[in-house]
Amino acid sequence: MPKPFVKLLLNEFPDDVSQLDTPFEIPQxxxxxxxxVEVCEWxxxxxxxxxxxxxxxxxxxxxxxxxxxxxxxxxxxxRRVRLxxxxxxxxxxxxxxxxxxxxxxxxxxxxxxxxxxxxxTGHPNLTRILMPDSWEGHPLRKDYPxxxxxxxxxxxxxxxxxxxxxxxxxxxx
Amino acid sequence: xxxxxxxxxxxxxxxFVRWAQRSSIWPxxxxxxxxxIEMMNLVAPRYDSSRFGSEVFRASPRQxxxxxxxxxxxxxMVPVIETIYQQMPEPKWVIAMGACxxxxxxxxxxxxxxxVDEVLPVDxxxxxxxxxxxxxxxxxxxxxxxxxxxxxxxxxVERA
Numbered sequence: 001m002p003k004p005f006v007k008l009l010l011n012e013f014p015d016d017v018s019q020l021d022t023p024f025e026i027p028q029x030x031x032x033x034x035x036x037v038e039v040c041e042w043x044x045x046x047x048x049x050x051x052x053x054x055x056x057x058x059x060x061x062x063x064x065x066x067x068x069x070x071x072x073x074x075x076x077x078x079r080r081v082r083l084x085x086x087x088x089x090x091x092x093x094x095x096x097x098x099x100x101x102x103x104x105x106x107x108x109x110x111x112x113x114x115x116x117x118x119x120x121t122g123h124p125n126l127t128r129i130l131m132p133d134s135w136e137g138h139p140l141r142k143d144y145p146x147x148x149x150x151x152x153x154x155x156x157x158x159x160x161x162x163x164x165x166x167x168x169x170x171x172x173x
Numbered sequence: 174x175x176x177x178x179x180x181x182x183x184x185x186x187x188x189f190v191r192w193a194q195r196s197s198i199w200p201x202x203x204x205x206x207x208x209x210i211e212m213m214n215l216v217a218p219r220y221d222s223s224r225f226g227s228e229v230f231r232a233s234p235r236q237x238x239x240x241x242x243x244x245x246x247x248x249x250m251v252p253v254i255e256t257i258y259q260q261m262p263e264p265k266w267v268i269a270m271g272a273c274x275x276x277x278x279x280x281x282x283x284x285x286x287x288x289v290d291e292v293l294p295v296d297x298x299x300x301x302x303x304x305x306x307x308x309x310x311x312x313x314x315x316x317x318x319x320x321x322x323x324x325x326x327x328x329x330v331e332r333a
Contacts, residue, residue, distance in 0.1 A: 130249075131248075135248075146281070146282050147282055148284070149283070150287070
């Protein structure tokens with residue numbers, strides 16, 4: 001049975017928010033990307049003052065391919081809600097940034113950009129946060145090989161490479 | 174080189190220098206991941222490493238001789254470990270502690286370097302996940318023996 005605030009949320013944004021099944025007692029709603037900022041501001045004004053987590057999912061054979069999941073908590077009233085946002089374009093996925101609503105969102109948005117390639121519009125510093133800055137590719141996508149660029153090379157195992165001499169380091173310049 | 178209770182002893186400069194080097198190997202605190210916990214056990218009283226010469230673990234690479242790479246080395250960390258290794262004064266040795274430092278361990282993925290010897294010259298490899306502190310002590314003692322023999326340089330010496 002949906003909680004009362006979920007009904008209010010659905011009434012407030014009838015076109016952009018739709019209820020999903022609630023498997024784990026946290027009510028979840030699907031939000032369209034263009035309405036995400038309004039929904040988050042509405043939630044913040046309603047009392048949801050803590051963004052717990054923000055993560056990305058890659059459902060590869062499905063279109064839309066990516067999804068960004070937000071968990072929001074109202075600390076005083078113990079209310080939780082989960083928002084699921086799917087960017088429409090699979091090749092250049094974009095979602096508005098909610099960092100001006102909950103500033104804690106800036107770092108996990110960088111993580112989702114780094115690992116999935118979802119761009120967050122309005123983010124002040126959308127750069128890689130886990131992988132090295134010069135890395136190419138987004139490792140947590142389903143079509144990224146587990147071993148990375150190394151996985152394509154047909155190299156034998158290190159023991160068979162005869163790798164008994166470690167590389168000598170160049171002298172410092 | 175043996176110390177007998179005599180008023181003087183005869184040795185060569187080489188042997189004396191190597192004895193001094195191997196008897197006072199000061200490691201660098203370079204715990205990367207879970208193997209660092211076992212390295213902490215190594216310096217704890219039960220498996221005390223300072224009784225074998227590693228009196229202090231220096232935090233500055235300028236003051237350390239031994240780099241014990243304990244833990245997974247990620248691709249992002251490679252320039253850092255190269256800088257630190259180059260800051261260590263010679264003679265310096267490297268021990269790859271644990272499976273991840275020796276060969277990448279269970280992490281055959283995009284983020285972890287498959288063995289520290291892709292980046293640094295390694296003298297000793299210690300298998301284990303994590304190796305028990307007495308395995309690390311065994312490696313340190315074997316390294317001391319190989320320093321005494323004069324055979325310690327980059328590359329495989331023997332399996333610890």
